[in-house]
Amino acid sequence: MQKFNVYNPTQIIFGEGRIAELAEHIAADARVMVLYGGGSAERNGTLVEVKNALGARHVQMFAGIEPNPSYETLSKAVDIVRADKIDFLLAVGGGSVIDGTKFVAAAALFEGDTWSILQQGGTNIKQALPMGTVLTLPATGSEMNNGGVVTRLATKTKLPFHSNLVFPQFSILDPTKTYTLPARQVANGVVDAYVHVMEQYLTYPVNALVQDRFAEGLLQTLIEIGEQAVQEADNYNVRANLMWTATLALNGLIGAGVPQDWSTHLLGHELTAQYGLDHAQTLAIILPNMLQLRRKEKHAKLLQYAQRVWNITDGNDEQRIDAAIAKTREFFEAVGVRTRLSDYQLGEECIEPVLAQLQAHGMLQLGEHQDVTPEQCRTVLHMSL
Ligand code: NZQ
Numbered sequence: 001m002q003k004f005n006v007y008n009p010t011q012i013i014f015g016e017g018r019i020a021e022l023a024e025h026i027a028a029d030a031r032v033m034v035l036y037g038g039g040s041a042e043r044n045g046t047l048v049e050v051k052n053a054l055g056a057r058h059v060q061m062f063a064g065i066e067p068n069p070s071y072e073t074l075s076k077a078v079d080i081v082r083a084d085k086i087d088f089l090l091a092v093g094g095g096s097v098i099d100g101t102k103f104v105a106a107a108a109l110f111e112g113d114t115w116s117i118l119q120q121g122g123t124n125i126k127q128a129l130p131m132g133t134v135l136t137l138p139a140t141g142s143e144m145n146n147g148g149v150v151t152r153l154a155t156k157t158k159l160p161f162h163s164n165l166v167f168p169q170f171s172i173l174d175p176t177k178t179y180t181l182p183a184r185q186v187a188n189g190v191v192d193a194y195v196h197v198m199e200q201y202l203t204y205p206v207n208a209l210v211q212d213r214f215a216e217g218l219l220q221t222l223i224e225i226g227e228q229a230v231q232e233a234d235n236y237n238v239r240a241n242l243m244w245t246a247t248l249a250l251n252g253l254i255g256a257g258v259p260q261d262w263s264t265h266l267l268g269h270e271l272t273a274q275y276g277l278d279h280a281q282t283l284a285i286i287l288p289n290m291l292q293l294r295r296k297e298k299h300a301k302l303l304q305y306a307q308r309v310w311n312i313t314d315g316n317d318e319q320r321i322d323a324a325i326a327k328t329r330e331f332f333e334a335v336g337v338r339t340r341l342s343d344y345q346l347g348e349e350c351i352e353p354v355l356a357q358l359q360a361h362g363m364l365q366l367g368e369h370q371d372v373t374p375e376q377c378r379t380v381l382h383m384s385l
């Protein structure tokens with residue numbers, strides 16, 4: 001096992017009806033900005049519950065954080081936070097709203113060009129406003145981690161940032177708030193969480209026994225409940241398990257002391273920025289082919305994955321690996337996320353622009369061995385047509 005630090009200060013407040021407890025977690029004299037998306041939180045009643053729970057506090061509402069939150073929109077929130085002397089941020093929504101709020105938290109107190117936060121991956125964040133979240137979409141794990149992803153629309157640049165200063169202080173996870181999700185977003189959540197586990201698990205063995213078993217348990221849970229979660233909108237137990245699984249998939253625990261890949265994510269970000277595909281759609285397209293292309297480097301873990309996650313024991317090593325990759329693709333398709341570029345009306349012409357952006361963003365050495373080059377990404381995209 002490699003050296004590691006685990007730091008996670010986010011308190012999780014899990015279960016039905018817990019939004020009512022909001023006031024216990026925010027100072028009575030706080031000046032609060034509530035940030036949300038395109039209106040789903042308003043329509044399904046979450047926002048009213050939040051407002052009621054905040055009581056007499058000074059509350060400023062900021063609506064309109066879009067999926068794949070834009071730097072342009074978030075900069076407007078930063079201006080209001082500064083002008084209105086807001087001192088606490090509350091994100092109500094999915095990963096995009098939470099990521100966007102993390103950026104606002106850091107940018108509001110940042111001196112200089114706030115885009116440099118993204119250019120430097122968050123390493124230049126010196127302080128941030130405190131924030132909390134009310135999660136409405138199980139997927140990203142942003143509710144319990146220190147990362148965010150922001151897109152600059154003007155240049156089609158989608159970049160991640162990390163800082164321990166943007167961990168939410170608390171996150172309220174009420175599974176009933178997911179009941180209004182469209183099937184497409186639930187499916188996206190299942191696939192995103194699955195790929196988060198894979199990017200931390202499917203590399204090479206480092207004798208991290210519990211991280212491996214934990215990761216395999218998360219994958220098997222997603223396989224067990226994934227289709228049901230998409231089909232049964234108001235099944236509390238299924239939604240509760242999905243919510244907690246997605247949080248655990250990217251809160252630092254399974255990634256502690258193990259090599260991490262993230263090539264599928266970083267290539268996927270370029271596809272979203274260029275062509276507007278949902279985050280999880282890009283992952284479903286790329287992951288099976290990334291595993292296929294790098295099956296030599298990932299050989300030992302692919303065999304472990306085949307046996308322990310999919311119970312594949314027949315055939316020789318190569319046949320088992322093929323079967324495990326095929327199962328992975330079938331699972332994504334079964335929950336309803338298509339796995340080919342052509343399923344999204346994208347053909348060969350989409351590849352070079354994505355490659356150009358990848359190179360422009362300095363993504364030249366991806367993966368757990370830093371050996372996934374733009375050349376290999378091009379091959380993966382060709383395999384994905
Ligand atoms: O905008 P509203 O109206 O709220 O609608 C949203 C949005 O259209 C809707 N929605 C959310 N909760 C709902 C709901 N609709 C009905 N009922 C509800 N309860 O769902 C749509 C998608 O929301 P979004 O927040 O964009 O989805 P998701 O949670 O999948 O977040 C995706 C973003 O997270 C980033 C992605 O790159 C992408 O920008 N990621 C963040 C990570 C992190 N911080 O650790 C890691 C991930 O790998 C990912 O990159």
Ligand code: ZN
Binds near residue numbers: 140192265
């Ligand atoms: Zn993701």
